[in-house]
Amino acid sequence: MKKSRITLKDLAKELNLAPSTISRALGDHPAISEATKTRVKEKAEELAFIPNSIASSFRRKKTRSIGVVVPRIDVHFHSLVISGIEEYAYKKGYNVTIFQSKDSLTREKEITKILQNNMVEGVIACLAIETKRSDHFKNLKKIGIPLVFYDRVPSDFESNKIVINDFGAAFQATEHLINIGCKNIGHIAGPQTTGIFKARLEGYKAALKKNGLPFHSGLIKYANNLSYEEGVSCAKDFLKYKEPLDGIFCANDYTAISVIQVFQKADYKIPDDLSIIGFSNYPISRIIEPNLTTINDRAFEMGQAAAKLIIRQIEDEEVLIDSETQSIKTELIIRESSMKKRAV
Amino acid sequence: MKKSRITLKDLAKELNLAPSTISRALGDHPAISEATKTRVKEKAEELAFIPNSIASSFRRKKTRSIGVVVPRIDVHFHSLVISGIEEYAYKKGYNVTIFQSKDSLTREKEITKILQNNMVEGVIACLAIETKRSDHFKNLKKIGIPLVFYDRVPSDFESNKIVINDFGAAFQATEHLINIGCKNIGHIAGPQTTGIFKARLEGYKAALKKNGLPFHSGLIKYANNLSYEEGVSCAKDFLKYKEPLDGIFCANDYTAISVIQVFQKADYKIPDDLSIIGFSNYPISRIIEPNLTTINDRAFEMGQAAAKLIIRQIEDEEVLIDSETQSIKTELIIRESSMKKRAV
DNA sequence: CTGAAAGCGCTTACAG
DNA sequence: CTGAAAGCGCTTACAG
Numbered sequence: 001m002k003k004s005r006i007t008l009k010d011l012a013k014e015l016n017l018a019p020s021t022i023s024r025a026l027g028d029h030p031a032i033s034e035a036t037k038t039r040v041k042e043k044a045e046e047l048a049f050i051p052n053s054i055a056s057s058f059r060r061k062k063t064r065s066i067g068v069v070v071p072r073i074d075v076h077f078h079s080l081v082i083s084g085i086e087e088y089a090y091k092k093g094y095n096v097t098i099f100q101s102k103d104s105l106t107r108e109k110e111i112t113k114i115l116q117n118n119m120v121e122g123v124i125a126c127l128a129i130e131t132k133r134s135d136h137f138k139n140l141k142k143i144g145i146p147l148v149f150y151d152r153v154p155s156d157f158e159s160n161k162i163v164i165n166d167f168g169a170a171f172q173a174t175e176h177l178i179n180i181g182c183k184n185i186g187h188i189a190g191p192q193t194t195g196i197f198k199a200r201l202e203g204y205k206a207a208l209k210k211n212g213l214p215f216h217s218g219l220i221k222y223a224n225n226l227s228y229e230e231g232v233s234c235a236k237d238f239l240k241y242k243e244p245l246d247g248i249f250c251a252n253d254y255t256a257i258s259v260i261q262v263f264q265k266a267d268y269k270i271p272d273d274l275s276i277i278g279f280s281n282y283p284i285s286r287i288i289e290p291n292l293t294t295i296n297d298r299a300f301e302m303g304q305a306a307a308k309l310i311i312r313q314i315e316d317e318e319v320l321i322d323s324e325t326q327s328i329k330t331e332l333i334i335r336e337s338s339m340k341k342r343a344v
Numbered sequence: 345m346k347k348s349r350i351t352l353k354d355l356a357k358e359l360n361l362a363p364s365t366i367s368r369a370l371g372d373h374p375a376i377s378e379a380t381k382t383r384v385k386e387k388a389e390e391l392a393f394i395p396n397s398i399a400s401s402f403r404r405k406k407t408r409s410i411g412v413v414v415p416r417i418d419v420h421f422h423s424l425v426i427s428g429i430e431e432y433a434y435k436k437g438y439n440v441t442i443f444q445s446k447d448s449l450t451r452e453k454e455i456t457k458i459l460q461n462n463m464v465e466g467v468i469a470c471l472a473i474e475t476k477r478s479d480h481f482k483n484l485k486k487i488g489i490p491l492v493f494y495d496r497v498p499s500d501f502e503s504n505k506i507v508i509n510d511f512g513a514a515f516q517a518t519e520h521l522i523n524i525g526c527k528n529i530g531h532i533a534g535p536q537t538t539g540i541f542k543a544r545l546e547g548y549k550a551a552l553k554k555n556g557l558p559f560h561s562g563l564i565k566y567a568n569n570l571s572y573e574e575g576v577s578c579a580k581d582f583l584k585y586k587e588p589l590d591g592i593f594c595a596n597d598y599t600a601i602s603v604i605q606v607f608q609k610a611d612y613k614i615p616d617d618l619s620i621i622g623f624s625n626y627p628i629s630r631i632i633e634p635n636l637t638t639i640n641d642r643a644f645e646m647g648q649a650a651a652k653l654i655i656r657q658i659e660d661e662e663v664l665i666d667s668e669t670q671s672i673k674t675e676l677i678i679r680e681s682s683m684k685k686r687a688v
Numbered sequence: 689c690t691g692a693a694a695g696c697g698c699t700t701a702c703a704g
Numbered sequence: 705c706t707g708a709a710a711g712c713g714c715t716t717a718c719a720g
Contacts, residue, residue: 005462005487007713018691023715031689050487053461055713058402059696065441073430074644079423086417086444095463097409097441100430117397118349119439143349143394228631257631284628287572287601300418351697362707367699375705399697403712 006049015043026051065095066310067120069111071103071128071152076282077299078126081150084303085124092311105130112136116143122310127152129194146313148306152194160313161325162306166196169295169330170203173249173277176293176332178211180339182247182275186219188234188259190226190251200251200279218242223255231258239266246274247338253278253285256292260337275338290336298328350393359387370395409439410654411464413455415447415472415496420626421643422470425494428647429468436655449474456480460487466654471496473538490657492650496538504657505669506650510540513639513674514547517593517621520637520676522555526591526619530563532578532603534570534595544595544623562586567599575602583610590618591682597622597629600636604681619682634680642672 012019017040025032025040043049057063068085070078086096097120101108108128115123116139123140126149134154141147141159150162177185187204190197201220208215218241221234231250235258238245250256256278260270268274270290278285278294285292305326356363361384369376369384387393401407412429414422430440441464445452452472459467460483467484470493478498485491485503494506521529531548534541545564552559562585565578575594579602582589594600600622604614612618614634622629622638629636649670 008715009713019713020692020715021690023713024690027715033689036689050460050462052713053463054398054402054405054407055462055696056715058398058698058712059714059716061398061696063398073417073427074420074423076418076420076423079418079420082442083417083444086442090443095441096443097439098426098430099434099439100427116394118394118399119397254631261631261633284631287598287605287628288632289605352699353697363697364699364708365706367697368706371699377705380705396697399712400699402696402714403698403700405712 005052006047007052008049011040011043011047011049014047015039061118063095063119063121064093065097065120066307066314067097067099067115067123069099069101069108069115069123069125071101071126073098073100077151077280077297080299081126081303081306084300084305085307086303087300088304088307089311092307094307094311101128103129109136112140115140115145120145121314122146122148124148124150124306124310126150127154129191132156132193146310148310148313150302150306151196155195158323160309160323162302162309162328163196163325164297164302164328164330166199167203167206169279169297169332170200170249170251171207172203172330172332173279173293173295174204174207175211176334176338177247177249177275177277178207178213180275183213184219184241184243184245185213185247185249186221186238186241186245188221188223188226188231188248188250188255190222191224192222197251204249219245223251226252226255228254228258231255232262235259235262239263244273247276248274249277251279253280253282253292253294256294256337257284257288260288260290260292271337271339277338281333285333286335290339293335293338294333296331296333298330302328349396350391351396352393355384355387355391355393358391359383405462407439407463407465408437409441409464410651410658411441411443411459411467413443413445413452413459413467413469415445415470417442417444421495421624421641424643425470425647425650428644428649429651430647431644432648432651433655436651438651438655445472447473453480456484459484459489464489465658466490466492468492468494468650468654470494471498473535476500476537490654492654492657494646494650495540499539502667504653504667506646506653506672507540507669508641508646508672508674510543511547511550513623513641513676514544514593514595515551516547516674516676517623517637517639518548518551519555520678520682521591521593521619521621522551522557524619524682527557528563528585528587528589529557529591529593530565530582530585530589532565532567532570532575532592532594532599534566535568536566541595548593563589567595570594570596570599572598572602575599576606579603579606583607588617591620592618593621595623597624597626597636597638600638600681601628601632604632604634604636615680615682621682625677629677630679634683637679637682638677640675640677642674646672 008019008022012022025037089096099111148160153161189201192198223230248259278292281294281296285294352363352366356366369381433440443455492504497505533545536542567574592603607618622636625638625640629638
């Protein structure tokens, strides 16, 4: 199947030059005369010479390739992050190789093992849900492969991180509900073993406290996967709460949509009777009726920032910074589900 | 930054064996004694030896890596396909490197150029919308890199393809509308320069014809991107059609959801007054109310099939098949938006 | 401005 | 069952 391809040496023979000269001419080395460069490049074009980048990578010990480990590619948030990574990496001449942990610790360990084999110059990762301790990533760091985490980041060792201010975003969302007049505000929370969901819950609580609103544990429902179905069941629980809620802040968009639908069926007017806010700005949030107020978590920008940081780490000879955390600015997108001011 | 790593040679010296023996022991070569294998493997473990896979790739001329070119990673359909590719490739020990054409022909050409440099052993691609002629992919084929297309496949040369039967799926969807009693059935069509959307339109027409329903050009609206917004505008046009429609088959889910919403606002009961079918089974289709009847296009399975086919092509020494087209079975998922039988 | 030479870390055909 | 040797296709320090 494979045809044998033209090499530098072939080109050299053809032109009566040394392979080293060809290599330098093609690489626009300043010491080579313009005349030679032109000759070489024309011949290369003519013979359809394509440099063997594997040989080059091997020789230089640089693959210009970065590895990305995500829980699942088909989760919209991650596909946006990957898109941002690819976008920036492509501009800088880097390849992006993707692995899915499927949220399995075992698989994540396998992947980090594979990634040690010199294939990639840097790794960007979001931890699997199952992952509590991240020693397997420490191994990568130990052999000198730069590492950047995003979203779910390790808490058990210092590393580069791209995050958003989950606490602040949740605080802002909750305070927005308070500002439009909500008094009984519920929260659908994600698994509290994951830092980001813990922070969202804390932000919610802090906003209540700051504004002198009472807090009852019954105002919080926990959803392990924050799935649409779990959202439905949380919303039904909220319906049974001792006094009617007038605001609900949800840790993601899917559960927020469940709340809209369940309360609409119970003859609540949204946003008049109940205001709802989600998190992530999924495409569905601007399609559902009423449109959903939500937090833009800027997944694409997170990906770009991660790529930028990892490439800087790869290319900087002297890295003086041991680790770096970048917090990406979020944005509260106010839509119909929290529009109306209510009488106070 | 980079620490210098242990090599085969280091291991060899340590154990007083030849590098070739180490290489074979680690690779479980049958000629090596069990005793030696054990010694070598233990030492390798002890010194945390990791084979340099770039050196190995270079030597063997095999990278165990496949390139994937998609229009956009963050389009759910493609992220599902990629997920399927990664899933199968991972099991087989292949890496997946991703490129986004952003639906730009120029960028797609750049990418195919990059892919010629020996980095990948095979390429899976979905053509950019802009791409009409695919000579740039022919170059890959010419230098012996196996190629598999999915979804948007080239019409100007023979190649391996993973597709669905768009004609048949559209036919089935339309006939389902007819079977539940619809008489005036509209269609929101995608750009007719793309084969799959043409086939969906043809399938729609064929079903009308077979069942003796009249066809008027006013029953078809064209949407270039099949975006939600375009869907809204098509739906508004349908509202003005000379007689009321009782069924609409849409070339994707987003436009179908627009139709649901626009007609609901015009006081249509769905599905009683109007039945609606989408295409692709996006997550939103089971969340929107009423739930959307749609075609499961099995994107994940397409990805798996593409990966399987490309790996077979890479590994088979003697390829007797010049090109192969696999058609993945689709499924009509009947939900609320087309549930009700109507009086005939 | 150009060339000869060494070598990156593996693998494999050949020899014993 | 093990080893010596050659070589994959580049790049680069050194020499002239």
